[in-house]
Amino acid sequence: MDEREFIAGSRDAWQRLDDAVGRAASHGVAKLDADTLKEMHEDYRCTAADLAFAQTHFPGARTTAYLNALVARAHAELYGSPPRRLAVLRRFLASDYPRLVRANARPILLAAALLFGGLALGYLLAYANWPLARTFVPEALREGVGDRLAQGAGSGDLVTDMA
Numbered sequence: 001m002d003e004r005e006f007i008a009g010s011r012d013a014w015q016r017l018d019d020a021v022g023r024a025a026s027h028g029v030a031k032l033d034a035d036t037l038k039e040m041h042e043d044y045r046c047t048a049a050d051l052a053f054a055q056t057h058f059p060g061a062r063t064t065a066y067l068n069a070l071v072a073r074a075h076a077e078l079y080g081s082p083p084r085r086l087a088v089l090r091r092f093l094a095s096d097y098p099r100l101v102r103a104n105a106r107p108i109l110l111a112a113a114l115l116f117g118g119l120a121l122g123y124l125l126a127y128a129n130w131p132l133a134r135t136f137v138p139e140a141l142r143e144g145v146g147d148r149l150a151q152g153a154g155s156g157d158l159v160t161d162m163a
Contacts, residue, residue: 003058010050014067017043017074024077044074 020040024032032040051067058064101108126133 001057003061003063006050006054006058007063010046013043013046014050014070016040017047018070021070021073021077025073029077040074041078044071044078047071047074 017040020032020036020043023036024040029037047067048071051064051071054061054064054067122136126137
């Protein structure tokens with residue numbers, strides 16, 4: 001079989017696959033109906049087999065390069081992960097995320113109150129009663145900050161006193 005006979009025997013399947021890949025790339029594979037998707041998959045398998053034949057019998061030919069590109073595009077549409085589009089991220093940040101925050105406002109506020117309440121309580125206890133703070137402040141912090149507090153040095157502002 002020469003290359004022209006090979007092309008003539010399979011051209012219709014390749015053209016159908018090329019058209020289906022174009023539709024899938026434009027509108028997404030999910031928008032294709034079941035029959036079109038099944039036909040696309042069958043044409044993909046036949047074209048992949050034709051590619052293997054072409055690579056064996058017509059290496060370096062334009063037909064082989066075309067089939068390689070077509071099979072790669074079809075594979076990406078059929079089996080590739082969906083692309084991350086900026087519009088999806090924008091929609092999530094603009095509408096979905098605020099809606100989820102509003103729907104879960106009470107648990108979020110409770111979590112924030114516990115977080116910042118514990119932070120404030122820990123700061124006040126450490127500042128007001130350093131011996132008590134030694135029980136929950138890590139030793140690495142105790143050496144630097146604790147010594148300065150125990151000595152009563154500085155203005156009372158921990159940030160400026162440490163510098």
